[in-house]
Amino acid sequence: MAGMRAAGPDVSYRLRVNPIACTGHGVCAELLPEVIELDPWGYPILLSPDVPASVLDHARRAVDACPTLALLMEDVTGPQG
Amino acid sequence: MTSIALSAYRAPELRLPRLLAGVSYHHLTGLSEHEQLYGPLPLPAVSPRQGRTWRQQPSRLIEVVERSGLTGRGGAGFPAGRKMRSVAAARGRAVVVANGAESEPASCKDRLLLTRAPHLVLDGITLAAYAVGADEAHLVVHGNEAELMDSLEDAAADREALGVDPVPIQITGIPGRYVSSEQSSIIQYLNGGPAKPTFSPPRPHERGVRGRPTLVNNVETLAHLALIARYGDGWFRGIGPPAEPGSALITVGGAVNRPGVYEIEMGTPISQVVTLAGGLSERLQAVLVGGYFGAWLPADLAWPVPMTHPDLRAVGGAMGAGMVTALPISSCALAETARVVSYLTEESAGQCGPCMFGLPALADALIELAYEGGWGRTVRTIAALLPLIEQRGACRHPDGVTQLVRSALTTFAADARWHDQHGPCYGVSRAPLLPVPADEEREWGWT
Numbered sequence: 001m002a003g004m005r006a007a008g009p010d011v012s013y014r015l016r017v018n019p020i021a022c023t024g025h026g027v028c029a030e031l032l033p034e035v036i037e038l039d040p041w042g043y044p045i046l047l048s049p050d051v052p053a054s055v056l057d058h059a060r061r062a063v064d065a066c067p068t069l070a071l072l073m074e075d076v077t078g079p080q081g
Numbered sequence: 082m083t084s085i086a087l088s089a090y091r092a093p094e095l096r097l098p099r100l101l102a103g104v105s106y107h108h109l110t111g112l113s114e115h116e117q118l119y120g121p122l123p124l125p126a127v128s129p130r131q132g133r134t135w136r137q138q139p140s141r142l143i144e145v146v147e148r149s150g151l152t153g154r155g156g157a158g159f160p161a162g163r164k165m166r167s168v169a170a171a172r173g174r175a176v177v178v179a180n181g182a183e184s185e186p187a188s189c190k191d192r193l194l195l196t197r198a199p200h201l202v203l204d205g206i207t208l209a210a211y212a213v214g215a216d217e218a219h220l221v222v223h224g225n226e227a228e229l230m231d232s233l234e235d236a237a238a239d240r241e242a243l244g245v246d247p248v249p250i251q252i253t254g255i256p257g258r259y260v261s262s263e264q265s266s267i268i269q270y271l272n273g274g275p276a277k278p279t280f281s282p283p284r285p286h287e288r289g290v291r292g293r294p295t296l297v298n299n300v301e302t303l304a305h306l307a308l309i310a311r312y313g314d315g316w317f318r319g320i321g322p323p324a325e326p327g328s329a330l331i332t333v334g335g336a337v338n339r340p341g342v343y344e345i346e347m348g349t350p351i352s353q354v355v356t357l358a359g360g361l362s363e364r365l366q367a368v369l370v371g372g373y374f375g376a377w378l379p380a381d382l383a384w385p386v387p388m389t390h391p392d393l394r395a396v397g398g399a400m401g402a403g404m405v406t407a408l409p410i411s412s413c414a415l416a417e418t419a420r421v422v423s424y425l426t427e428e429s430a431g432q433c434g435p436c437m438f439g440l441p442a443l444a445d446a447l448i449e450l451a452y453e454g455g456w457g458r459t460v461r462t463i464a465a466l467l468p469l470i471e472q473r474g475a476c477r478h479p480d481g482v483t484q485l486v487r488s489a490l491t492t493f494a495a496d497a498r499w500h501d502q503h504g505p506c507y508g509v510s511r512a513p514l515l516p517v518p519a520d521e522e523r524e525w526g527w528t
Contacts, residue, residue, distance in 0.1 A: 018280045019433035020475045039469050043434035 013051040014076045015059065017044055021070035028071050031062040044071070097320070098344045099328050100304050104197040109232065112239045115200035122204050122245060123310050124211060142212045142310060143169060149314035150326045151306070155180060155299030156374070156402045158325075158390035161306070164296065168213045168286045171294030175215040177248075178271070178290065179206045181222040181300040182255055182262035186424075186516040187372045187404045190330035191300050193342045195222065195229060198304070199236040203250055205303025208310045210248045213296050217248065220300070221267050224254020225524050257524040259428035263476050264297040266430075275527035277430040278476035299402070301330055321347030325389040333358035335407035335514055336365065348387040354405050363409035367492055369515070371401025373421050374481030376488035377414065397488065406515060413508030415500055417515045418489040419447035424517040425482050430527070436479040439470035443486065450497065454504030460497050464490065 015035065024042035034055045037045045051059045051073065063071045103110040103118045110118065125137045147162030168175050179202060183191040194202055202220070210218045220237075222229055233252045240246050253271065255261050261276035268289045270276040289295025298306075305327060309317045318326040325347050331354055334340045338359030345354055351368060355361060368383035369375060376398045378386070386392055390400045408414055426440040443466050450459040467487060470479045490497055500506065 017473075018475075019435065019473055020278075020280050022434060024434050039435065039439075041434055041438035043438075043473070045469075045473075 012076055013056065013059065014049045014074050015046055015051055015063075016049065016072045016074060017046065018070045018072060019043075021068045023068050023070075025067050027065045027067065028062040031065055032058050035059065036062070097328055097346060099308055100194065100198065100201060100301070100330060101342075101344045104193070109196065109236075110198050110200065112200055112236070112243070112245075115198070119201070119308065120311055122207060122307075124207065124247070139169065139212050139214060142208065145314045146212070146306060146309060149309045149317040150323070151302065151309060151317065152325055152390065153299055154301035154305070154329060154402065156371075156400075158400060161298065161302055164286065164298070165209065165212050168294045168296040171287055173293045174217075175210075175213040176290040176293050176295045177206055177210045177213065177215045177218040178264075178267060178285075178295055178297045179209075179218070179220045179300050179303050180262060180264065180267060180297055181220055182257075182267065183223070183402075184257075184259045184262040185372045185374075185402060185404065186518055187334055187369075187406055188332045188402050190332050190342045190403060192226075192229065194300055194304055194330070196232060199233055200240070201304040201307045202300045203236060203240060203246070204307035204310075205298075205300075205305070206250050207246045207248065208306050209296055209298060209303060213294075215248060215296070217290070217293075218246075218250045219253050219271060219290075220250055221253050221255055221262075221271075223257035223261075223524075225257040226254075230254050256527055258430075258527065259425065260430050260476060260478050261527070263478070265476065267297065268295060270528075277432060277527055278478070280475045322387070322389060324391065329388070329403050331388065331403040331405055333405045333407075334516070335369070336361055336363040336409035336412075337407050338362050345388065348389050348392070350385050350387050351405060352384045354388060355407060361407060361409075363411060365407055366410040366412065367408045367414060369406040369408060370404065371399030372404040372406075373425060373485060373515075374477065375399040375401045375404065376484055377408075377418075377492040378488070379492050397491070399484070408514060411508060412511055412514050413451065413496070413506050414489060414493045415447070415451040415496055416505075416509040416511075417513065418485065419444070419451040420513055420517055421515050422447050422482055422486060425478070429478060430476075433474045433479070435470050435473040439466060440479060440482060442466055443470065443482070447486065450500050452505055452509055455501035457502050460490065460501045 026038055026042050028044050029036045029038045039045050063073050143165045151161040152158045181191050181195050206218050237250050255270050256276045263278045265279040266276045268285055269279050271290050285295040285297050321327050327347055328344050329347055330342055331345050332342050343357045365380040368378050378398050386396055393400045423444045426444040429436045429440055431437045446463045467483045471483050
């Protein structure tokens with residue numbers, strides 16, 4: 001899978017939502033249902049902040065697709081990585 | 082004139098009161114009286130031989146504050162010295178912001194300090210500016226409190242006339258909203274925006290006012306700094322537990338005989354704090370600790386707890402900015418909580434979805450439970466809403482509300498079940514106990 005190339009054991013990514021920027025379009029939950037669910041008002045709930053390597057490409061697509069740039073993916077690679 | 086306990090300057094003993102040493106009810110301690118009481122501001126430019134305890138260097142002053150164990154008195158309880166050090170170490174000229182915008186309706190200790198002993202706070206601002214190398218200093222209060230603004234302007238003018246402060250202190254009024262006193266709101270306002278919280282990082286100590294490293298401290302914290310710089314860390318630690326030493330201002334309210342602000346030794350049990358306030362005026366049901374972002378504790382659990390951040394957290398409470406409110410058995414805790422949550426809901430900045438939609442749903446469910454009864458399902462509705470709100474906002478506002486509601490559902494679980502199944506209790510008709518500002522006293526704008 002394409003996602004495997006970036007995420008080895010020493011590289012990991014974490015998702016964050018900027019709740020002020022987010023206006024609840026819901027695109028992220030459609031593109032990344034493995035990690036993101038919508039609350040009753042249409043705002044994203046992260047089931048786990050860590051992005052599994054298997055869905056890394058989907059996560060990137062969701063980040064790029066957010067109309068308000070509210071979904072952020074941060075590299076949290078440890079100092080030993 | 083008023084009676085002053087200390088007639089001439091001398092290093093005060095370790096006892097209390099410290100911050101309130103010169104304070105009497107209707108009297109503002111002016112600059113000369115303040116200096117008589119505490120001694121001159123220990124800065125090289127002002128009094129070359131003062132400040133023996135820290136040898137007149139910014140880094141020494143920070144060291145003394147670190148050793149003193151002073152923690153922030155605005156709610157979070159973060160070590161004051163560590164915060165100063167990170168601002169001093171950050172790149173760029175620092176800015177100091179004193180937060181005197183006391184939004185919490187159950188607290189009036191910051192107002193007491195600012196209206197009775199303003200020079201302690203102003204000294205603290207100047208010392209903090211010296212310690213972190215700031216060339217800009219702000220004292221921020223709610224702009225709709227015109228009298229407070231005026232008296233602070235006067236105090237600042239007195240100091241300017243004598244050239245006390247090397248860095249002039251600007252008094253700024255921000256909108257009188259609950260979340261406008263959140264530190265990111267203040268910084269956004271000082272940067273020309275609305276007084277609403279912002280998404281972090283960056284945090285103020287990295288990038289605050291105009292992108293510069295910014296030290297934001299509660300005004301009481303700065304008042305303690307004014308005394309620590311004069312008398313040293315050993316003096317400060319002379320009272321209170323080693324983990325959280327010194328004194329603190331506590332606002333005591335509710336069913337007590339003399340509600341008001343009291344200076345206590347850190348670690349004083351809640352029972353003794355209530356005694357200071359004249360004891361209970363009615364039989365006690367529960368205690369709200371830490372104000373509206375705090376928690377309800379059952380009376381017997383709360384009574385012996387020492388007032389420090391860790392001790393209160395250990396029993397599911399919170400120190401917050403130092404509030405103790407006694408709820409009598411004749412009050413309905415659910416009605417009190419519902420009213421407060423409705424107020425806090427209206428005070429949301431409306432920026433984050435879970436706060437904008439979750440809080441009104443929560444407030445509606447609480448009002449239904451308290452005043453109408455819940456047909457056996459409202460408690461479940463409330464419990465299901467909480468995780469949809471928690472940890473999803475840019476600021477602590479939604480989490481503060483859910484903490485209060487969670488503690489109510491735990492402490493008053495039996496009441497909640499009763500309301501849910503049988504309808505409201507007699508207590509709902511009692512006059513409200515927890516203060517919520519009247520609509521006509523409130524400000525609704527953000528700029």
